[in-house]
Amino acid sequence: MELVFTVPRWSERWVLEDGVSMPESSEHRLACELLEAILRAWIARTARDATVYANLALRWDEEHPKVGVDPDVCLVEPAPLERQVRSLRTWESGHHAPRVAVEVVSRDTARKDYEEGPAKYAASGTRELWVFDPERRGRGLMGGPWTLQLWRRTEEAFRRVYVGDAPAYSEELGAWLVLTEGGSRLRLAEDEAGERLWPTAKEEADARAEAAEAEVAALRAALAARG
Numbered sequence: 001m002e003l004v005f006t007v008p009r010w011s012e013r014w015v016l017e018d019g020v021s022m023p024e025s026s027e028h029r030l031a032c033e034l035l036e037a038i039l040r041a042w043i044a045r046t047a048r049d050a051t052v053y054a055n056l057a058l059r060w061d062e063e064h065p066k067v068g069v070d071p072d073v074c075l076v077e078p079a080p081l082e083r084q085v086r087s088l089r090t091w092e093s094g095h096h097a098p099r100v101a102v103e104v105v106s107r108d109t110a111r112k113d114y115e116e117g118p119a120k121y122a123a124s125g126t127r128e129l130w131v132f133d134p135e136r137r138g139r140g141l142m143g144g145p146w147t148l149q150l151w152r153r154t155e156e157a158f159r160r161v162y163v164g165d166a167p168a169y170s171e172e173l174g175a176w177l178v179l180t181e182g183g184s185r186l187r188l189a190e191d192e193a194g195e196r197l198w199p200t201a202k203e204e205a206d207a208r209a210e211a212a213e214a215e216v217a218a219l220r221a222a223l224a225a226r227g
């Protein structure tokens with residue numbers, strides 16, 4: 001289902017104070033942390049000038065600087081020059097709207113993520129938005145609940161280009177969004193079937209260690225066979 005969003009640049013309801021965020025359940029945090037780790041590992045593998053933020057305020061209207069949204073996870077490329085930023089202010093030099101923003105729906109954020117979230121990201125200049133609702137808690141003016149919604153910016157508008165249970169294709173990252181662990185986790189994969197998952201740094205290290213152990217075991221077996 002494709003849905004096109006046309007929105008104002010700001011609303012009085014969109015005021016966001018720095019450092020104020022919704023409480024998160026352990027499952028919500030784990031889902032977010034996994035996506036953070038996957039994206040950070042991808043940045044390292046590809047040596048990109050990019051960074052990943054969690055719950056960092058994104059602001060885009062200089063005339064209304066308190067207006068904003070705080071994505072659970074976002075990928076920004078190129079990265080700001082400052083090593084630490086209190087918020088992304090897209091009117092400032094070196095600050096850019098996210099290539100990808102992610103909202104993981106929880107009980108306390110369901111209405112916001114379904115109704116206000118897409119409008120804010122449309123106004124902010126975000127290129128792609130993933131709304132992941134593993135417990136299917138949300139319902140908005142446009143229906144639901146859905147496990148995954150994918151919104152994408154085109155030259156004309158901010159469009160919802162996918163709604164369903166995944167897999168869905170991220171044009172921004174050139175990868176598939178797939179569900180794992182019984183649908184409780186969202187991951188990226190090279191293939192639609194989710195067989196070639198993007199690894200975290202820990203998973204990469206574990207795979208290298210296993211390969212090294214297997215190589216040593218094979219060498220020992222070969223030496224033993226020679227007597």
